[in-house]
Amino acid sequence: MSRYRRVNIDGKSITETRVAAAALLPGTFAVIDASDKFAQAAAAAGRVYVVNCAYHQGLSIRDAVPAGDSAVGDYVEEGRELAVLCPAGAYKKDSPIKIGANGQGALATDDTDTVIGYSQDEVTLTAADFIRVRMRVGTVAAAITEP
Known part of the structure; x- marks a missing residue:
């Protein structure tokens, strides 16, 4: 289910x-x-x-x-919340989501990934399932490190 x-x-x-x-x-x-x-x-x-x-x-x-x-x-418009099919993985609140393989959502991790939205769920999926995503388009900011 x-x-x-x-x-x-x-x-x-x-x-x-x-x-x-x-x-x-x-x-x-x-x-x-x-x-x-x-x-x-x-x-x-x-x-x-x-x-x-x-x-x-x-x-x-x-x-x-x-x-x-x-x-x-x-x-897909700014602020919309839609259930997106995503592969197994650990999704945290506000995890950035990109378009992944087979049109599914996927975790965006690289600073060049185009972010399409952010997870509104905190869940670990053991198989492909749906997560609630608040839509937004942008990029993941590169981590700033202190010298």
């Missing part, structure tokens, strides 16, 4: 609907490709969305939206 039952957890309905270019898991990042379809995002470039559950098709938060089917994506 997932930690969250829906992706849109901030109560705002700010979405786009497109055909899925490939199967897309809810909670993963997507972009609109040159064919005007939702495709898995590989980086935080241009307009980015988080794929929502396909409830309108009878699917749950763990079911991929099939390629060629209608997909709904929540806009």
